[in-house]
């Protein structure tokens with residue numbers, strides 16, 4: 001028997017244990033619980049940064065110049081910076097090879113913390129190594145790419161922390177993103193079947209006002225559901241509710257249950273659209289972070305090669 005109103009038959013991600021555990025918390029560095037987990041790394045980074053700065057400025061004061069990459073301290077900082085960048089890159093093969101991920105020291109929670117905090121520590125190391133100079137075009141390019149890699153990493157971290165929580169709040173009917181269109185299609189089919197019943201096509205009398213609902217569905221809602229149009233009035237919950245309220249005033253009450261179904265479907269479409277947008281944001285930053293990291297390594301190798309010729 002067909003139900004009177006839609007009760008979405010989708011498996012809600014929010015009802016899964018993994019999601020419930022994250023409710024009210026943020027992932028990664030931000031949020032009360034997570035910052036405690038990062039505290040040791042944070043402290044170590046602050047101490048190491050203070051240590052290299054004290055060392056650098058003590059030498060700078062003694063020599064009355066700002067040491068650059070060619071000086072002993074500059075060289076040591078350069079080697080440390082290059083080693084950190086080498087380590088940072090290891091996250092890439094680690095993510096690709098499943099068996100590596102499960103080894104004790106390769107677990108995500110350790111690896112990502114090391115990636116974040118060593119990456120941040122690399123900033124003062126690189127700046128001190130440069131002696132606060134931009135140098136030639138190669139080293140300037142290297143510093144710019146390095147800056148973008150760091151900035152995109154921080155941005156990615158922020159997105160990974162906030163988007164899952166935002167999704168929980170704004171997309172209560174979240175489903176795996178690749179399933180959204182199929183689910184909308186199934187709901188549309190079920191809805192059309194119910195329209196056919198109300199039209200009397202499967203026997204029985206026609207429900208008064210149902211033809212208006214059919215027209216409205218075919219002209220406005222169906223194109224919206226399949227992503228062909230994006231009516232402004234359906235872009236927000238409040239305006240959709242107002243819109244359906246005004247439709248109810250114009251359509252005889254026996255057809256109101258079908259209007260209710262349509263309203264529910266519009267809310268689902270909007271949630272799925274938001275889910276897609278949020279997923280795009282959640283993953284798009286990697287398309288800056290990853291290729292520029294590879295470019296960074298290329299520039300770093302060129303930089304080391306050029307620098308070694310002058311030593």
Ligand code: HEM
Pocket residue numbers: 085088089091092095112115116119120122149150152153154156157160286289290293296
């Ligand atoms: C020189 C510095 C850095 C390099 C070369 C670097 C390189 C990389 C590479 C190659 C990946 C793997 C991308 C992928 O395959 O999905 C990655 C992931 C990532 N990086 Fe960085 N990174 C650096 C600094 C940072 C910093 C400073 C942060 C944050 C403050 C950061 C945050 C992240 C995050 C959150 C991921 C995704 C990890 C995951 O989802 O498993 N990175 N990085």
